[in-house]
Each structure stands twice: as C-alpha cells, then as structure tokens.
Amino acid sequence: MWTRASRSRMADLEKRAKRYPTDLTDEEWAIVRSFLPPPPKRGRKPATDLREVLNALRYLARSGGGWRMLPKDFPPWQTVYWWFRRFVRRLLFRTIHDVALMLDREQEGREQGPSAAVIDSQCIKAPAAEERGFDAAKKVVGRKRHIAVDTDGRLLMVNLTTADISDSAGAQSIVGAIRKRWPWLKHLFADAAYDRTKLMDTVDYRDYVLEIVRRSDAEPGFKVLPRRWVVERTFGWMTRWRRLVGDYEQRLDVSEAMIHLALGSLLLRRIAHP
Helix, strand or coil, X not given: CCCHHHHHHHHHHHHCCCCCCCCCCXXXXXXXXXXXXXXXXXXXXXXXXXXXXXXXXXXXXXXXXXXXXXXXXXXXXXXXXXXXXXXXXXXXXXXXXHHHHHHHHHHCCCCCCCCEEEEEEEEEECCCCCCCEEECCCCEEEEEEEEEECCCXXXXXXXXXXXXXXXXXXXXXXXXHHHHHCCCCCEEEECHHHCCHHHHHHHHHCCCEEEECCCCXXXXXXXXXXXXXXXXXXXXXXXXXXXXXXXXXXXXXXXXXXXXXXXXXXXXHHHHCC
C-alpha cells in the first residue's frame, strides 16, 4: 500500500508545507471542508478557522503532546478542545475516514465496499482510562483494540474494550455491527485465537465465512502468514502517531475518534496526492 516512491512524494510534500508536516494541504482541505458544520445563519459568526482547528488536532495526534502544549501557531487549546468534542459527537472523524477509504479503494481500481476483512486485536496501556483490565497473556493493564481491516490494511471497524476481554468476545461486537457500515462484507480472516464456539455461532448466524489462518510449527523461524500480516501493518501505522502508542484518553469515544483522525489523515493524503 505504501511504496518507496509514495514515501518520497510525501517527504517532498512535507518540505513544502506551511508550518508542520501534519497541516492540511489545499487539496486535502477541498475534500474535508464539505463535511464541517456550516456557520449559523443567525447570530454572531464564529471567528475560529476550522482548518486551523483540524491542523491542531492532527498535530496533537501525530506529536503525542497534551492539549495545553499546543504551539502558539494554533488557536487556544480550549477552543480546539471545544470543537474536537463537537466533532466527536457528530462522528465527523469516522465519516471522513470512511469516505476517504471508499475514495482510496476506488482510486486503486477496486470496489468501494470491501468483501473481505482481517480481524485482530492489540493490547495497550491506558493509564488515564476510566475502566481498565488486565491481560494475563500480554501482562498489560489497559485497553484492547479489536479492529477489522480490508485486505490492503484500511481500517473498517474498531471496538475498544478493557484488556481482560478475550479476542473472540471483542470480535463478536465487530461481526454484529460491521455489516451495517459495509454491507457487502462476506469473508473474514483471523488467527487461531478466534477459533471459538460462540464466535463461530455468531459468524454462522450472520452468514459470514470465517477462515482461520494457522501458524505452522513444522517450519522453524519467522514466517509471514498470508492475510494476517496485513492487520499487523495497520497496527504499525497507528503507532506511528504518538497519541496512539498508548491510550491516553479517559473516554472510549474520544479514543476511537483519535484512531479515525490519524488513519483518516493518512488516507486523505494518499487521495489528494496520489
């Protein structure tokens, strides 16, 4: 999905950016601006530039800093946070991400709606979370990210739970909700941790095909398994945004919005600068 040529093109683009590499370019802004709330017809017009608010949010997610550590180039952090909370309530970041995903698939010559997905989970520390759990296998106290991606690694669905929830239990929520957003999805790939009776019953009831990609112990050393490496690469893309290395949010909806903000920014840049 990301090649050496595309990385070189992104590096040239960052050199020509106004201030920070995360700033929206004019081409990206042209795509995003139609999703933002229009100014009110009555009353005082807002003085804040929403493009600068989005630039601040992307900077925050990429650098991993706190709200009060936003540079002076951006609007006051209280203003940025107020708009962020409003965007979260409107599901703005998820909407932009999903539209960018469909445009990116179409740009690659594929159907807008995926027909297959790969599911997996990731345990991360969540020191500020309202509720946390302990994953005995990974020895992590925090949250668990259950995600489904298409066969190129684009995020389709995320389900955030405490870390003590099993992979198969977290995947049941994804299986139950993913068809509402991606109705043409039929085939699922997963590792052996998802070969559980309750999950299999849910998959059969909803008319999915679940294919378990198992690891072979006969061959020594590291082996790249088909399909399963795709979702691991998506986790790598997420953790390049320092705000997502751990889960620093108290609320689940805020944490999910940060994920969609980060991965949606990657898709927007691919679309606007192919």
